[in-house]
Amino acid sequence: MIHSHFRVGRRGFLASGLLGAIGWALSPRTRAMASLLESGPSAKRCILIWLAGGPSHIDTFDPKPGAPTGGPFQAIDAETPGIRLVEHLPTLAKRTGKLAIVRSLTSPEEDHDRASALLHTGQRPQDAVAFPAIGSVMAQRWSADDGTLPNYVAIGGGGGSPGFLGLDFAPYVIGDANNPFENIARAEGVSDRRQSRRLAALDAFNARFAERSHPQVVGEFARLNARARRLMRPGALDALNLAELTESESAVYGLRKGPSEPAEDNRVGEFARSCLLARRLIESGVRFVEVELGGWDTHDNNFDQLQALMGALDPGLSGLVDDLDSRGLLDETLVICMGEFGRTPVINPQAGRDHWGQAFSAVLAGGGVRGGQTIGQTDDQGAQVTDRPVPIADLFATLLQAFGVDGSKPIVTPEGRPIKLVDGGKAIDGLLG
């Protein structure tokens, strides 16, 4: 399976042919952003647990038992004195010492797409500027890494948009954690030598096309191609194979070790595997991994649906934090768990809750975050923020600060428009230790 001459041969023409030919066509975007300041980051990597659909803050991290709109869930005492979570998050409740719970996020966007863009970029979507998702900003920030894997990976969802940073920093989308990279193996019947011949000819044609056409477009294609070829190197993806788990991995995430053991419950197992894959990706050098757990748009049957969703979120997220911690990765890996908005205190006639941006929660851990605290407060129904409101710009100012990116520094988009990555946001006091 592994042919050493092929590896060498392929590397050889990668360096001489492809990169040589398009190296001069370095994207102006990359140049524009190359100056994106650096201060010493406390977080070098990030995992975003994206709760798509907008989770009810009241029924998860900001419980309001006893309020007329509080719903049937009870609150339980967490490990940290004074912090209470909804009863269906018992495992996370034992780890609040590592968690910071922001209960006072507030956003003007209550449409899924617009709010999702805001919570990925820190900016309200507008036509004039396509702002990049923070994952793309991280990918760009570390773009000097010449790693095999893409710097921004999205598991189970589409991830954020790279905006004006361009395709080079778009997320690599993984649909199924058990089969993360598809179409890696050469097509059947294609030998090493045949593939090498094909690729050498392709490079020659593309180099010629770049000479007489648009070098930037060719450059973008060529860089994607170079990445694809690095992924195709024998053994490049061995670390991501989830067919066999180690003893400790299976214990931490509550997963079976191999195909011989019975399969896990669908959603619970799927999410735990995605979290495990996220950790392995981070360990393999990926800078930003987004794991989507969808289904939180509970316009009807809110409570039954949430109970099932928390049944997946609670062990998966707890496992991830434990796993990162035990491997010494938590200090430089920031974990964020949030969705695009919260949900109404009002319970509608379908026993659902509707979109609500005025107050909702996010949970952070690792990456310099000071655990064992809550930030902000909502009123007795979870409707309005009563203490320390955190606009989304402030959250992103905090994240960028943790990543060592100065979001307030003006940068110029490829279209020549000066913008700031966060507009008017200031870092949340006391969130980072």
Add this chain to the structure above:
Amino acid sequence: MVWLLLGLCCLPPSSVDDGPRSLDEAIGKPPMAMVDDPTFLRRASIDLIGRIPSVPEVRTFLDDRSPSKRSARVESLVASDEFADYWGRLLAEWLTGRRPVFRPDADGQALAESLARAIRQDRSYPQIVRDLVAGKGASDENGLVNYLLSYEADPVKLAGGLGKTLMGTTIQCAQCHDHPSARWRQEDFWGLAATFARVRRFRSEQDGSLLAIHDATRGELRRPDPSAPAGTDLQPTMPVRPSLPDGTRIAADANRREALGDWLASADNPYVARNLINRAWDHFVGKALVKDLNDPGRKSATTATLDFLAADFARSNHSIQALARTIATSQTYAQSPGVEANSWDRPNVRPIALDPLYASIAQATGYQADPPPIGDDENGDSADDETDDDVSTTEAAAQRTEADLPVERLGERSTSLQRALIFMNGDHLREAVRSGSRVCQAVLGPKIGPAHLEWAFLATLGRKPTADESGRMAKLLTMARDRREGLEDVFWVLLNTVEFQTNH
């Protein structure tokens, strides 16, 4: 000036004396270097009929000595059924923001077919818009109602969607606050939404999968009451009276959707026709003329171009065929791409969108396997689907992920690492390459030589190879285990080139 005279030859004469007499004059810059014939044919075919030209089409065009062959070719492309079909799909995609495929709650395919029929009959675009907004009936009898169904016949979603896709403005921002540039107020948004307050979706009793649109005789839209104190148990709401986006109240006894449809279709509507022109320009050039029709910016070459095209469109009785003809026969459209990215006044190099790319692979190789239809992921019913043996399910899933993204996002990542891997190693390309080699041999015989190479270039890149390129490919043929396999390698290389995968 020569370029102006050329422009006039290609364009219908204008009767307006004071304005620009041609698109090229409106743009006000002499066109730069023109593309050669093969590049022009390829570009026009992709933009007008959504696929690259066939080998006979390329040969006929290159052999044609007529000086007016480009405009003649554009004329015949626009008059073809393929134009109507492709533009029906494009229009459906622009109107709904999603690829036009069947979904259980709205049949995008049927919408595209109805639009294609209207384009083929050369119906006036504002009249088509009127029927989209005011239409009723079952979705299999009146495919246009799938427009309303794609927004779930929901007044708020329709107002936002219609504002964006039919009027080219961001009225949806006014759902929650007065628009910053002060043109739209919250009342405008809610008044527009209320014109759809009585639209209802019905499911057919005989066929549960069939949906229909009808109007109720009563019912009012209610919006959150901005004057009520927030945070109370029951969010207070207030009824909204329907009005047109220009502020005119709709009479109580009027059919609301017809009133809105009439307003959108009226001759002096400032949005509808211009929005289509703006989208079409983006389609042909790779950059829209203006971002927001409500905020077009100062008088400039872009607004002059928009004004000219709007007048031209009106003179043609708002014929979509005529609009495409005007742009595609201009000198502006025939220019080679600029060095700067994102020019508005000459076509840009850009990745070919998913559907035309697959149609082009099929055209080049004879391998027919459409990108898989989009299943309803939530219901997970894909297991029952008949899977195409030639396309692995994992590859189908990757394509589906990409294909199911909202169009706006698909546009941004219209190429990706996934796609690069699918093209290099995927089953679809493997089969396409085999098929291309087979078809080529069927046309030219099994003894593979230089004629086969030329055919492969014409089939994929729409041009003949240079001597240098022939030499390079001939080497691939001789180095392969046998020539048949070598010809597959030639197709593999050609289909993977940036030249094949971009519109340039």
